[in-house]
Amino acid sequence: MAPSQRVEQMNKELRKGHFLAEKDRFCAYCVVRGTSFCGMVPNEDMAQLSSQSRPLTLDRRRTLFHQGDETQSIYVVTSGTLRLYQMLADGRRQVVGFAIPGDLLGFPLADHNDYSADALDSVYLCQFPRQEFMQFLNQRAHLLGALLTVTHDELNRTREQLALISQKNAERKMAQFLLSFRGRQMRMDEEISVLPVRIPQADIADFLGLTIETVNRMLARFTREKIIAITDTGVELLNLIRLHMLAEA
Amino acid sequence: MAPSQRVEQMNKELRKGHFLAEKDRFCAYCVVRGTSFCGMVPNEDMAQLSSQSRPLTLDRRRTLFHQGDETQSIYVVTSGTLRLYQMLADGRRQVVGFAIPGDLLGFPLADHNDYSADALDSVYLCQFPRQEFMQFLNQRAHLLGALLTVTHDELNRTREQLALISQKNAERKMAQFLLSFRGRQMRMDEEISVLPVRIPQADIADFLGLTIETVNRMLARFTREKIIAITDTGVELLNLIRLHMLAEA
DNA sequence: CGTTTATTTGAGACAACTCAAGTTGCGTGG
DNA sequence: CCACGCAACTTGAGTTGTCTCAAATAAACG
Incomplete structure (x- = not known):
């Protein structure tokens, strides 16, 4: 099971x-x-x-x-x-x-x-x-x-979050956030590529030190480019490779 | 003594x-x-x-x-x-x-x-x-x-630093940094208004998530407005009230 | 005294912010 | 079942503060 x-x-x-x-x-x-x-x-x-x-x-x-x-x-x-x-x-x-x-x-x-x-x-x-x-x-x-x-x-x-938030690039922040959140979920289930929560965009914004609007635009862009898909149960990571590239580039 | x-x-x-x-x-x-x-x-x-x-x-x-x-x-x-x-x-x-x-x-x-x-x-x-x-x-x-x-x-x-770095305003970051550094020094000496170290501006920049140039411009402005004075042994905080105002405003 | 390292200053670009207006989704009560 | 209100999300247009790049000056060091 x-x-x-x-x-x-x-x-x-x-x-x-x-x-x-x-x-x-x-x-x-x-x-x-x-x-x-x-x-x-x-x-x-x-x-x-x-x-x-x-x-x-x-x-x-x-x-x-x-x-x-x-x-x-x-x-x-x-x-x-x-x-x-x-x-x-x-x-x-x-x-x-x-x-x-x-x-x-x-x-x-x-x-x-x-x-x-x-x-x-x-x-x-x-x-x-x-x-x-x-x-x-x-x-x-x-x-x-x-x-x-x-x-x-x-x-x-917390130090990791510090490194994350000190990034100046919103796109990279968002990519790193999604990946690190996935990393934590994987503690329980290795195979996961769906983040099983709908975190309000306002909370993501206050986590990353961005505005709601910027968070929204980034998520919209990722969705448009088929990197992620937002469902009513959470976020699906469709293209992990792209996501890693965005996080590091 | x-x-x-x-x-x-x-x-x-x-x-x-x-x-x-x-x-x-x-x-x-x-x-x-x-x-x-x-x-x-x-x-x-x-x-x-x-x-x-x-x-x-x-x-x-x-x-x-x-x-x-x-x-x-x-x-x-x-x-x-x-x-x-x-x-x-x-x-x-x-x-x-x-x-x-x-x-x-x-x-x-x-x-x-x-x-x-x-x-x-x-x-x-x-x-x-x-x-x-x-x-x-x-x-x-x-x-x-x-x-x-x-x-x-x-x-x-570390959580404090997180709050500091998530500030979007360089002026406020710098003011909060100076005050919190003073706060830590006061653990040993209550009266202190001189920070007894010359921290390279590059280190302050990498601490606050700013560029060297921005750090320099902020320090220059604070000096011009007689809020601080930079000596070869450290930084003197001349106007703590102003500094608090900048940190909170 | 030449070489490196740190600081200072300027001009211009750009990414994220602000402000403003709309849309969508959802629960509540008529 | 629909109307309403609230909260969350979406999109656009314009502004701004910090970054980038570039170059000059000043200090530190052997």
Whole structure:
């Protein structure tokens, strides 16, 4: 069964509440087990980790947490996509990333959230109350190393975005964005050439540091040149070679 | 005695090798003790930490380590400034930050350096061989928390740079850069209005995502309007109020 | 003192921005 | 089922700020 199908089935079962009774099995068979922080937790600690988690659903447009609010829980995304953003002093909004299945949201050692997070589609999450999670971490010091690795990965992703946004060419920005977003999706499914989310163009603009109009014109051009195709479920990358050329040239 | 004077004296003594004989005292009285990772190490662990450290000098223009090379040591800056940068696929250089006294360089859990680092002036560092440092960390799990905090701080600084670079206005970029650089210096000395380094304009350009010419024109304008003054030892901020206005307007 | 490296200044091109007006899609309530 | 309002997307025309290219000057270095 392909990963995406497994995700769908897991989510169905999740909705029906099948896993609530045996939470340790829930984690052990979780679709994002291999790609998330949870995956670094050794099997013997799994039961305890499971017992702390709580499944959570978030509808499109709903906010999971706000920048600056007290960190009460941390989350692992199991399905769907969220946008992560900061409001800047001058009223502009900087989208700092998009969270996809397997991503960890919220930093347990910080008292306040570094960014806001809201759902771009229906999102399923695994919630861990911060206090319990911290205790769990402190009991098993080796898990701090796992958290450190995840944090370091995020640091490197942020540096990547920095390199992306410092590009002066809108066409290249857009091409690199599409490719790097695909790269992250491939963590779960190697074969993917369809990005399974409709990210509002305004969010792409605030991510890349462009205006909505420029983003729109670029997407229109790519579509006209048959490099991508925009459907109502997401973006299909039709010509990866062209896209790579545009990203590097 | 003002912090900056203490730094100078410490460095003098460091140069004379006074502290080499009693390394634990070296750390205990270190100028950056209060502002660095070391500051989070409890007193009882200090002696061991000290015994692993080795003072190091780096001349202007010398490279401390290269991006991609194996991580052999990690460092704490005690004096001077370094530029940290990545070379991008298209040949461009992205300056990801400037390291000042108190900063930790190198991530012990990564096998390879994420960026290159070289000295902008005479730099004094405290070197910790990675292997020993890792063992030290593993013995005292609570120190992983300290490392995590430092890493998270760096993540937030990188997000700040992201917000900075996504500005479309060169004037504002420059003003924000000067102010944020001052903010970091103030960690050691509250009163500072002189940035004590001559950062090459090319480095500022690669940090802000501008061209050298634009950086030069902005600095020239700020100088003409008596907002800053450039001396051969650094940049003096003459009109902080104006600078704040330019940064926000 | 010649050579390299860094800074300064000007003129012109162009890509992305701003502003303005329209279109499309979608959910809600009559 | 249609009308309405809102949000997201689309397109055009004109402006502008930064880049590019080019060249001169000033500093740093052996």
